[in-house]
Amino acid sequence: MKAAIIGDPKRSAKYAPDWSIVKETDKVFFDLDAPVEEIVEKAGDADVLLADAIAKVPGELIKRLPGLKLIHSEGVAYNGIDTETAKNCGVPVCNCKGMNAGAVAEQAILLMLGLLRDVVGGNEAEKAGRQLAVKQAMMVSGITDLADCKVGLVGFGDIAVATADRLHAFGSQVFYWNHRRRTPEVESSHHVKFLPLDELLAECDIISLHVAVTPETTGMVNGDFLAKMKPGSYLINTARGDLVDNAALRAALESGQIAGAGLDTVAPEPTTADNPLVDLVPAAGVRVLYSPHVGGITTGSFKRGYRMMWENVQRVAEGKRPERVVNGCL
Incomplete structure (x- = not known):
């Protein structure tokens, strides 16, 4: 399992659960402003794409990751993700509804x-x-x-x-x-x-x-x-x-x-x-x-969110339907 992750690796290290799926997944991290070409070059064979809640995931990127089985927001918001293109490509988009x-x-x-x-x-x-x-x-x-x-x-x-x-x-x-x-x-x-x-x-x-x-x-x-x-x-x-x-x-x-x-x-x-x-x-x-948009970024919120996200990665790895699909796919 390979994951392209648009977000802070320090946050992932702090909040990701101590599970086998996390340890065994090949994780490639990208900055929020990483161009499509860079992501495709380094993680073109990614199985899942995990994105910061404010990250942009354009349709062009989705189309150029042919093995993609899941796009997951790290938070509740997903308005930066081209959900329609993902649906057309057969890729479910999920969020961490209720985490915060x-x-x-x-x-x-x-x-x-x-x-x-x-x-x-x-x-x-x-x-x-x-x-x-x-x-x-x-x-x-x-x-x-x-x-x-x-x-x-x-x-x-x-x-x-x-x-x-x-x-x-x-x-x-x-x-x-x-x-x-x-x-x-x-x-x-x-x-x-x-x-x-x-x-x-x-x-x-x-x-x-x-x-x-x-x-x-x-x-x-x-x-x-x-x-x-x-x-x-x-x-x-x-x-x-x-x-x-x-x-x-x-x-x-x-x-x-x-x-x-x-x-x-x-x-x-x-x-x-x-x-x-x-x-x-x-x-x-x-x-x-x-306040500087900090309402939903408590430690407890992130721990819940990362558990939700990696539970869905585990489900996809096992060939199961992920939970909290927001784009009507599957």
């Missing part, structure tokens, strides 16, 4: 709490010797408990479910919108209520994004979406920056249309200092809390 659901849910709640409690402002005030003045000001302006918030989840996949479960423990009222409404049993077990999207936006104090990037969802958080949000509400994005129209969110923040935003991901990546969602006027900038 709990971790990303924790990150979403961290951003919610951080905004409600102004943790960045409080940290700076404490270091500057303004503790009492800021405390007195916040007692007058008020601090909202997460338990007193109505939280709206846009999408209801694995991460949204994990977020809902954790929000229930905080005492929040949790609502969701999804293309396909879940059964009453699922809604009851996760303590959520369904609302049409426009009602969700108007009703909730916090809107948290949990949909995949598709042609339909790209830029869905636009001026119209933001205008429908409840005045004084917050936007949380731990999904993908591509869901957001940067100019529209910038305008909503700078005008005070929404109270703030918690962003674990900003498009395009890598995020630069001149990004319109980073280079904000000071009054808007203090109402945004960032």
Whole structure:
């Protein structure tokens, strides 16, 4: 078994399980920007292609690896892989669905709490010797408990479910919108209520994004979406920056249309200092809390993901159908 791996060999060494299939597979590593020619030259006879979740796997590469039996994302995302060409070539594309659901849910709640409690402002005030003045000001302006918030989840996949479960423990009222409404049993077990999207936006104090990037969802958080949000509400994005129209969110923040935003991901990546969602006027900038797209990269997440990935490599080696196929192949 030979594997072409587009990603960091150090990460593979740290998180890959101590299994025979891992040890016995001939692994050839490539940088994220490795050209097709290099991959074909060094691993043209690869049986499997394992790719960083943000790696590009173009159709040209897939067509030039004739022995390919599996393409596997190292994470949950697979939008960089030409899934249609893979399907046409008879190659299943798989991901690690659910590997980081709990971790990303924790990150979403961290951003919610951080905004409600102004943790960045409080940290700076404490270091500057303004503790009492800021405390007195916040007692007058008020601090909202997460338990007193109505939280709206846009999408209801694995991460949204994990977020809902954790929000229930905080005492929040949790609502969701999804293309396909879940059964009453699922809604009851996760303590959520369904609302049409426009009602969700108007009703909730916090809107948290949990949909995949598709042609339909790209830029869905636009001026119209933001205008429908409840005045004084917050936007949380731990999904993908591509869901957001940067100019529209910038305008909503700078005008005070929404109270703030918690962003674990900003498009395009890598995020630069001149990004319109980073280079904000000071009054808007203090109402945004960032994290560098780290919600889903915990140690536990990677260990789960690498087990999922190598379990599928083992299945392919044994002539079995891999699990979590996302391109309808096989």
